[in-house]
Amino acid sequence: MHSEVRDTLSIVTEEDSVRVRQVTREKAVEAGFNLVAQTKFVTAASELARNTLKWGGGGTVRFEAVDASRGRGLRLVFEDHGPGIPDVELALTDGFSTSSGLGMGLGGAKRLVDEFDIESRVGVGTKVSITMWR
Amino acid sequence: MERIPILRMGEFLLVTIQVDMHDRLALALQEDLTNQIAHSRSHGVLIDISCLDIVDSFTARLLGNMASMARMLDAETVVVGMQPAVAITLVELGITLEGVRTALNPEKGMELLRAALRARSNEDGHAL
Numbered sequence: 001m002h003s004e005v006r007d008t009l010s011i012v013t014e015e016d017s018v019r020v021r022q023v024t025r026e027k028a029v030e031a032g033f034n035l036v037a038q039t040k041f042v043t044a045a046s047e048l049a050r051n052t053l054k055w056g057g058g059g060t061v062r063f064e065a066v067d068a069s070r071g072r073g074l075r076l077v078f079e080d081h082g083p084g085i086p087d088v089e090l091a092l093t094d095g096f097s098t099s100s101g102l103g104m105g106l107g108g109a110k111r112l113v114d115e116f117d118i119e120s121r122v123g124v125g126t127k128v129s130i131t132m133w134r
Numbered sequence: 135m136e137r138i139p140i141l142r143m144g145e146f147l148l149v150t151i152q153v154d155m156h157d158r159l160a161l162a163l164q165e166d167l168t169n170q171i172a173h174s175r176s177h178g179v180l181i182d183i184s185c186l187d188i189v190d191s192f193t194a195r196l197l198g199n200m201a202s203m204a205r206m207l208d209a210e211t212v213v214v215g216m217q218p219a220v221a222i223t224l225v226e227l228g229i230t231l232e233g234v235r236t237a238l239n240p241e242k243g244m245e246l247l248r249a250a251l252r253a254r255s256n257e258d259g260h261a262l
């Protein structure tokens with residue numbers, strides 16, 4: 001599999017999250033996703049951008065074009081150096097939130113995309129990557 | 135700060151969300167709408183989301199909150215114009231917008247509001 005970094009955006013303000021949604025939409029259109037796939041992917045990106053900001057204390061998102069035997073795709077890698085998630089399984093559970101959120105962000109994002117990967121270490125940070133294939 | 139406009143349309147309030155809102159703007163809208171309902175004594179609110187090309191969990195919660203707050207201020211809310219791709223995505227995300235009335239377009243939404251208000255005044259009539 002080959003992947004090529006296309007862009008990195010920082011996520012420090014709420015306006016940055018809006019920008020992440022816009023850029024994700026542009027890349028999803030470029031990648032040739034249909035409207036429903038675009039919408040799912042942008043929605044997942046929006047959930048993760050918000051988590052990066054709200055829980056991770058800010059971070060970055062990297063856009064990658066991926067090329068594999070199964071075809072071409074688009075990958076987004078969200079990374080922060082925040083507090084990390086003590087129990088990832090629990091955090092992925094629908095309805096689980098450490099504040100007043102609906103707690104649908106992580107689990108929902110996972111359902112919306114083709115591939116979902118999360119690595120988190122307490123005190124080090126969190127990295128979530130999502131991939132959609134064309 | 136920029137604001138989402140809330141228009142008065144006869145007996146109803148109309149909110150058309152035309153931009154991708156950042157979170158503070160969304161929360162400001164929630165507050166503005168509550169104030170406007172109280173101020174105008176309107177009993178119906180139409181929220182047009184046909185321009186929104188995504189609705190994530192935050193926006194969904196916002197819509198739900200606005201409907202609940204309106205209800206507490208004696209107003210009915212109808213959300214209109216959700217794009218089909220948005221509806222598909224919301225269901226997969228696991229969000230049902232329970233407690234929020236929806237209609238396909240503003241005309242249907244308006245009918246729904248009128249019917250709800252008529253039903254209400256009939257009930258009041260019986261109670262008297």
Ligand SMILES: Nc1ncnc2c1ncn2[C@@H]1O[C@H](COP(=O)(O)OP(=O)(O)OP(=O)(O)O)[C@@H](O)[C@H]1O
Nearest residue numbers: 051055056091097098101102103104105106126191
């Ligand atoms: N990047 C992160 N760093 C640290 N903790 C995180 C991160 N992302 C998520 N979490 C934790 O996982 C929990 C679940 O996240 P999820 O996005 O599902 O729900 P939420 O953000 O609380 O609510 P919602 O997204 O529905 O508004 C959060 O409450 C938070 O405790």
Ligand SMILES: [Mg+2]
Nearest residue numbers: 047051105106
């Ligand atoms: Mg979240």
